[in-house]
Structures are given as structure tokens and as C-alpha cells.
């Protein structure tokens with residue numbers, strides 16, 4: 001009886017420790033901090049107020065934006081082909097860019113597109129128009 005009583009507290013203690021570790025893990029899962037988008041420093045940290053901070057160039061950026069860009073978004077053209085950075089696409093209908101009097105004609109080739117997660121999908125440069133924003137549904141992979 002005495003023996004059992006003696007060993008009980010020790011047993012309980014290790015059980016508690018185990019629970020505490022599990023709790024810490026569930027609250028703060030292993031997380032790799034993103035490197036600084038400005039200077040690529042790996043010594044970034046989270047300031048606890050929803051921002052990542054780079055100690056080397058003092059750049060700050062929101063944690064949420066970083067998390068959002070981690071989830072891989074798939075960009076598809078009008079035919080369902082997957083688009084990637086650097087692709088060449090063809091415009092499938094006449095587009096009237098805002099603030100410009102011209103029309104981007106159907107069939108215009110757009111080289112070296114850059115996919116972005118914004119209110120539009122593609123950043124690119126079009127001859128005669130300069131920097132443009134396009135939507136994936138108006139292009140087809142060339």
C-alpha cells in the first residue's frame with residue numbers, strides 16, 4: 001500500500017507535464033517564419049500584434065497576408081489551362097483598359113505574365129499600352 005502511495009505523485013506529475021506539452025503544441029504549432037520579402041533575411045520574427053518584423057531592414061508586414069500567399073492559388077485561363085508566371089497568353093476578346101482610349105484587340109499576345117493575388121489576376125506589359133492588369137478569364141495560354 002505504502003509503495004503504491006509513494007509512486008502515485010510521481011506518476012501524476014509526469015502525466016501533467018505531458019498534458020502541458022500537448023497544450024503548448026496545440027496552441028502554437030510548429031511554424032516556420034517567412035523570410036523577409038524585402039531583403040530575404042531569415043531572422044524575421046512575429047511581434048505578437050499580427051505583424052512579421054525583419055530586424056535587418058526593419059520591414060514590417062502583416063502575418064495574414066503571408067499566410068494567404070502560402071495557400072497555393074491556381075490560375076486558369078478561359079479554357080481551364082493552368083497558367084504560370086512567365087507564360088505567354090492570348091487575349092480572347094477585345095478589352096478596353098480603364099483610363100486608356102485604346103482597345104486591346106482579341107488575339108493580342110501577352111508575353112511573360114505575372115500572376116498576382118489581387119482584384120485582377122495577371123500583371124503584364126502590352127506593347128502600346130505598358131503595364132496592364134488582366135483577368136485570367138479573358139486570356140488563353142498561347
Ligand SMILES: [Zn+2]
Pocket residue numbers: 036037038039040041054055056057058059
Ligand atoms: Zn528585411
